[in-house]
Amino acid sequence: MKAAFRRPESLTDVQTHYCPGCVHGIVHRITAEVIDELDLQDRAVGVASVGCSVLAYDYFDVDFQQAAHGRAPAVATGIKRVRPDASVFTYQGDGDLASIGTAEIIHAAMRGEKITVIFINNAIYGMTGGQMAPTTLRGQKTTTSPYGRDTEHSGDPIRVCEMLATLPGAVYLERTSCHDARHIMQTKRAIKKAFEVQEKGQGFAMVEVVSNCPTNWGMTPRESLEWVEENMIPYYPLGEFRSPEEVE
Amino acid sequence: MDRQILIAGFGGQGVMLMGQMLAYSAMKKDYNVSWMPSYGPEQRGGTANCGVVISEQPVGSPVVNEPTECVAMNLPSLEKFADTVVPGGCLLINSSLADADVNRDDITILRIPASEEAEQLGEVRVANMIMLGALSEATSLLSVEYLKDMLSEVLPERRHGLIPLNEKALDRGRELAQKQLAVK
Amino acid sequence: MSKELVKGNEAVGEAAIRAGCRYFFGYPITPQNEIPEYISARMPEVDGVFLQAESEVAAINMVYGAGGAGGRIMTSSSSPGISLKQEGISYIAGAEVPCVIVNMIRGGPGLGTIQPAQSDYFQATKGGGHGDYRMIVLGPSNLQELVDLTYEAFDLADRYRNPVMVLGDGVMGQMMEPVVFPEMRDLDELPEKEWATTGRGQRDETNLINSLYLDPQDSYEHNMRLADKYARIKENETRFKTLHADDAEYMFVAYGTVARIVRKAIESLREEGHRVGLLRPITLWPFPDEAFEQLVEQVKGFLTVEMSTGQMFEDVRLALNGAVPAEFYGTTGGIMPDYRDVAEQMKKTMDKVGDAS
Numbered sequence: 001m002k003a004a005f006r007r008p009e010s011l012t013d014v015q016t017h018y019c020p021g022c023v024h025g026i027v028h029r030i031t032a033e034v035i036d037e038l039d040l041q042d043r044a045v046g047v048a049s050v051g052c053s054v055l056a057y058d059y060f061d062v063d064f065q066q067a068a069h070g071r072a073p074a075v076a077t078g079i080k081r082v083r084p085d086a087s088v089f090t091y092q093g094d095g096d097l098a099s100i101g102t103a104e105i106i107h108a109a110m111r112g113e114k115i116t117v118i119f120i121n122n123a124i125y126g127m128t129g130g131q132m133a134p135t136t137l138r139g140q141k142t143t144t145s146p147y148g149r150d151t152e153h154s155g156d157p158i159r160v161c162e163m164l165a166t167l168p169g170a171v172y173l174e175r176t177s178c179h180d181a182r183h184i185m186q187t188k189r190a191i192k193k194a195f196e197v198q199e200k201g202q203g204f205a206m207v208e209v210v211s212n213c214p215t216n217w218g219m220t221p222r223e224s225l226e227w228v229e230e231n232m233i234p235y236y237p238l239g240e241f242r243s244p245e246e247v248e
Numbered sequence: 249m250d251r252q253i254l255i256a257g258f259g260g261q262g263v264m265l266m267g268q269m270l271a272y273s274a275m276k277k278d279y280n281v282s283w284m285p286s287y288g289p290e291q292r293g294g295t296a297n298c299g300v301v302i303s304e305q306p307v308g309s310p311v312v313n314e315p316t317e318c319v320a321m322n323l324p325s326l327e328k329f330a331d332t333v334v335p336g337g338c339l340l341i342n343s344s345l346a347d348a349d350v351n352r353d354d355i356t357i358l359r360i361p362a363s364e365e366a367e368q369l370g371e372v373r374v375a376n377m378i379m380l381g382a383l384s385e386a387t388s389l390l391s392v393e394y395l396k397d398m399l400s401e402v403l404p405e406r407r408h409g410l411i412p413l414n415e416k417a418l419d420r421g422r423e424l425a426q427k428q429l430a431v432k
Numbered sequence: 433m434s435k436e437l438v439k440g441n442e443a444v445g446e447a448a449i450r451a452g453c454r455y456f457f458g459y460p461i462t463p464q465n466e467i468p469e470y471i472s473a474r475m476p477e478v479d480g481v482f483l484q485a486e487s488e489v490a491a492i493n494m495v496y497g498a499g500g501a502g503g504r505i506m507t508s509s510s511s512p513g514i515s516l517k518q519e520g521i522s523y524i525a526g527a528e529v530p531c532v533i534v535n536m537i538r539g540g541p542g543l544g545t546i547q548p549a550q551s552d553y554f555q556a557t558k559g560g561g562h563g564d565y566r567m568i569v570l571g572p573s574n575l576q577e578l579v580d581l582t583y584e585a586f587d588l589a590d591r592y593r594n595p596v597m598v599l600g601d602g603v604m605g606q607m608m609e610p611v612v613f614p615e616m617r618d619l620d621e622l623p624e625k626e627w628a629t630t631g632r633g634q635r636d637e638t639n640l641i642n643s644l645y646l647d648p649q650d651s652y653e654h655n656m657r658l659a660d661k662y663a664r665i666k667e668n669e670t671r672f673k674t675l676h677a678d679d680a681e682y683m684f685v686a687y688g689t690v691a692r693i694v695r696k697a698i699e700s701l702r703e704e705g706h707r708v709g710l711l712r713p714i715t716l717w718p719f720p721d722e723a724f725e726q727l728v729e730q731v732k733g734f735l736t737v738e739m740s741t742g743q744m745f746e747d748v749r750l751a752l753n754g755a756v757p758a759e760f761y762g763t764t765g766g767i768m769p770d771y772r773d774v775a776e777q778m779k780k781t782m783d784k785v786g787d788a789s
């Protein structure tokens with residue numbers, strides 16, 4: 001009999017510090033399942049970014065390095081160049097990847113760096129208490145946009161998949177969501193593919209997961225998932241922006 | 249006078265506001281005061297606490313490690329801080345949410361069912377004011393009447409409708425503390 | 433003027449706005465988030481600009497541009513973010529752009545901890561960025577002083593065309609204490625900045641904000657001119673305070689939050705009859721060396737207390753130059769010293785020095 005809720009081998013039994021209803025926990029779990037299924041636990045090296053997921057190294061039972069804010073793709077590059085056989089992945093939030101770390105992500109993609117990037121887009125800075133992110137939606141109130149994001153002042157939110165899709169080195173780019181079971185399954189398929197692309201040596205692979213932050217959005221978990229569906233996804237359309245088949 | 253007060257509970261129990269109210273009221277009596285919150289990501293789902301120092305001397309460290317008075321609004325706070333109260337000090341426990349034994353005979357312990365009492369007043373969120381009323385009674389810190397006067401200055405204008413309720417809560421806290429102190 | 437109970441970070445924001453600061457560029461980081469948060473709500477009320485940059489690197493370069501264009505500018509951060517600003521600070525010092533930088537220090541190195549520390553003293557006072565520059569570094573020890581020094585920092589920056597850093601720590605940013613705010617500066621009364629890149633207008637010459645001097649002779653002269661300026665700053669702006677300097681046999685040296693803890697230790701030591709005092713540097717650069725010269729005749733030993741493993745201690749030893757014994761006690765990595773431990777350490781110092789003499 002298969003236990004439905006067995007902990008994946010690649011997750012430790014440490015209890016996570018994520019808020020109730022936060023999508024971070026789900027994405028950790030499915031990432032660990034993928035690592036198990038592809039039998040990568042012994043070759044995986046994770047890079048933890050700075051954000052709520054900074055303690056990812058406590059939760060994944062694989063080797064890890066902790067990077068400075070935004071620099072995870074550069075750190076991953078270093079690891080991959082020394083250990084081409086390792087399966088190297090970063091796990092980054094939107095403040096980390098799309099604000100302070102824009103140079104690193106763009107250049108890792110441009111180089112076609114053979115790494116897997118898991119990008120959690122929750123439209124806010126979670127860890128630091130709810131400040132505006134580059135992905136914060138128009139009019140959205142945060143602690144540093146108390147009157148709502150004004151696009152005259154702060155511009156329109158950045159769409160990372162679309163932007164990276166202009167780079168030939170970025171061979172697999174997909175945006176998914178975790179607001180219901182069906183989309184969680186799709187996210188898992190995408191993450192699996194992103195690791196497989198690396199295994200095949202095809203190039204840079206990134207999955208952007210449209211996520212929630214019930215705590216800093218000031219919502220219940222359920223409300224936050226509805227908000228993802230009603231507000232986030234219309235601006236951040238789901239789907240593949242680059243598929244490896246295209247390059248083969 | 250040098251009081252080191254620690255107030256701890258879940259986020260959302262009004263722990264921070266209670267400390268600010270105390271600090272502000274004492275400031276208005278020309279005491280030296282400080283208020284210092286615990287801070288960091290653990291605040292999110294978990295416990296929150298703040299330290300208030302009220303003193304005739306300039307305040308040294310605003311961090312309260314060894315409180316003369318400690319208010320524990322929930323069980324984790326009680327477990328964490330019961331042992332830190334200085335001998336001769338006072339421990340106020342919100343017994344609605346924390347009913348563990350405390351192995352100390354060198355401090356005054358008051359068990360106030362603040363959350364239940366607040367519910368009876370019709371608003372569970374005034375549990376903090378019930379505890380503040382009890383604290384004021386148990387220590388000769390600041391009188392309940394004086395704290396009532398401070399409500400209109402501490403609460404933002406849009407909350408002024410809640411002043412009568414908060415006054416009731418302060419009174420109720422005082423009553424409950426009086427009863428227990430009389431038994432002792 | 434009535435007392436208000438405010439959080440340190442918000443006090444910094446309000447003091448800056450009252451000093452005439454109308455432009456703020458920053459990036460979130462704990463434990464100073466309430467500075468940008470407060471300012472993001474407050475700036476629109478005074479027609480000022482709050483802009484969240486994409487990184488600290490961008491923020492400090494926005495400061496460079498905005499300061500060079502003549503505004504009163506501030507940025508704030510905490511340790512890891514201040515590290516990223518170092519390149520910009522070096523350019524700002526080289527190009528002599530006035531600005532105010534606030535660092536609410538947290539424990540390092542690396543990502544460290546978000547709890548308070550004083551372990552960025554070296555970085556603040558000894559450069560941090562490259563080149564032969566100095567930054568005025570102010571170390572307030574309570575919130576009133578934090579407000580007053582932040583307010584004044586803008587004038588110092590303009591007067592010397594130099595970056596000024598206000599060096600606080602996590603506790604100072606998070607705590608509340610009563611303060612009285614100074615009045616709002618009249619923007620029309622702020623000094624004219626003829627050197628600013630405003631567009632040439634009616635000027636005969638163009639203005640340039642620059643730190644490049646390719647010709648070594650030019651570079652030498654530029655650096656020597658800066659050195660003269662730093663000497664003037666040291667001459668005019670060095671500040672410190674003493675407590676019980678009249679009769680102290682032993683002296684603490686401490687700044688910032690630690691100085692308030694040391695005061696407690698002094699109270700308890702004096703109750704026991706020990707003649708101890710405090711020398712508290714307020715400007716960390718320029719460091720108050722002369723203060724020590726006046727005290728060495730009378731004081732038998734100095735105990736430096738810091739939230740680090742001994743950074744300001746090096747300056748203390750340089751200032752004393754072996755004249756009297758110098759001891760050190762520190763807590764680091766986010767732990768604050770307890771006044772009783774501090775008092776205990778002073779007794780050890782007294783024993784040690786007493787035995788030796």
Ligand SMILES: Cc1ncc(C[n+]2csc(CCOP(=O)(O)OP(=O)(O)O)c2C)c(N)n1
Nearest residue numbers: 050051052069093094095096125126127461
């Ligand atoms: C150089 C530097 N700047 C700022 C910070 C503070 N900081 C920590 S996490 C974070 C942003 C987190 O947001 P995000 O990447 O969106 O992740 P989330 O917490 O939402 O999962 C920031 C700004 C830091 N640690 N280092």
Ligand code: SF4
Nearest residue numbers: 018019022052126213
């Ligand atoms: S703060 Fe937001 S992103 Fe961080 S753990 Fe909580 S819900 Fe998740």
